[in-house]
Amino acid sequence: MVQTIRIEAEAREQAGKGAARATRRQGLVPAVIYGAKQEATLLALDPRVVMKELHKGGWQSHLYEVAVKGGAAERCLMREVQFHPVTDRPIHVDFQRLAPGARIRVKVPVAFLNEDTSPGLKAGGVLNVVRREIEVMADPENVPEAFQVDLGEAAIGASLRWSAVKDQFGAKPVIQGRDFMVASVAAPTVVEEAAPAAAAPVEATKQKAPAGGAAAAPAKKKK
Known part of the structure; x- marks a missing residue:
C-alpha cells in the first residue's frame, strides 16, 4: 500500500x-x-x-x-x-x-513475475517493456507497491496488457477505452554477418621487358 x-x-x-x-x-x-x-x-x-x-x-x-x-x-x-x-x-x-473518499492520481510500478519459467524467454525471446509504470486513480488506502504481471506462460509473441495485471486493487487507469499494452515477448533478433568482400584481382601494371634485358629504344624515322 x-x-x-x-x-x-x-x-x-x-x-x-x-x-x-x-x-x-x-x-x-x-x-x-x-x-x-x-x-x-x-x-x-x-x-x-x-x-x-x-x-x-x-x-x-x-x-x-x-x-x-x-x-x-x-x-x-x-x-x-x-x-x-x-x-x-x-x-x-x-x-x-484530500477530501474524504477522494481518489488520488498515482504512478504504480510494474513487477514481472516468473521470468525464469517463461517459455518465450527460455526460447530466446526478449521481454519488451512498454510501461514500467501505470498511472491510475486509486483509493489512497489501497494503492499497491507494484502491479504484478505473470510471465509464467508467456510464449514468443505474447502481449501482456492491463487485463493481465493479477490484482488491480480497484484502481482505474488514466488511459480509458482500451486494454493498453504493458509488455510483450518478442522473437529474438537474428543478426546476419555480412560475407567478407572478395579481394579485387591485382592487375599487372608492369610491361614485360624484351629478351636481352633492357627495353628496346623506339626506331628513328628516316629522312
Missing part, C-alpha cells in the same frame, strides 16, 4: 509576496494547502525536508500528512514546487488537500 509520509510544518499568518519573502529570509520555504472546499492553510517548511522529498522522485504521487504545529494534520498531495531561477532551490510548495 502507498506509504504516508509525515512532514512537520510551521503556520504562517499572512499571505502575499511580502510575507513569502519574509518567510524565506527566515530560512524556510513558504507553502499552502488548498482544496476540499476549505480555506487555504498557510505554512512554512524546512527546505531540507522539501529537498529530501524531491530527491526521492515521484513526489507528485506520494501521500503526505502535513502536521502544522498547533493544528491538526492534513492528508495532502504535493502538486507544485516553484524553484529559484538561479539557485534551483525550492521557493514555494503547493499541497492539495
Whole structure:
C-alpha cells in the first residue's frame, strides 16, 4: 500500500509576496494547502525536508500528512514546487488537500513475475517493456507497491496488457477505452554477418621487358 509520509510544518499568518519573502529570509520555504472546499492553510517548511522529498522522485504521487504545529494534520498531495531561477532551490510548495473518499492520481510500478519459467524467454525471446509504470486513480488506502504481471506462460509473441495485471486493487487507469499494452515477448533478433568482400584481382601494371634485358629504344624515322 502507498506509504504516508509525515512532514512537520510551521503556520504562517499572512499571505502575499511580502510575507513569502519574509518567510524565506527566515530560512524556510513558504507553502499552502488548498482544496476540499476549505480555506487555504498557510505554512512554512524546512527546505531540507522539501529537498529530501524531491530527491526521492515521484513526489507528485506520494501521500503526505502535513502536521502544522498547533493544528491538526492534513492528508495532502504535493502538486507544485516553484524553484529559484538561479539557485534551483525550492521557493514555494503547493499541497492539495484530500477530501474524504477522494481518489488520488498515482504512478504504480510494474513487477514481472516468473521470468525464469517463461517459455518465450527460455526460447530466446526478449521481454519488451512498454510501461514500467501505470498511472491510475486509486483509493489512497489501497494503492499497491507494484502491479504484478505473470510471465509464467508467456510464449514468443505474447502481449501482456492491463487485463493481465493479477490484482488491480480497484484502481482505474488514466488511459480509458482500451486494454493498453504493458509488455510483450518478442522473437529474438537474428543478426546476419555480412560475407567478407572478395579481394579485387591485382592487375599487372608492369610491361614485360624484351629478351636481352633492357627495353628496346623506339626506331628513328628516316629522312
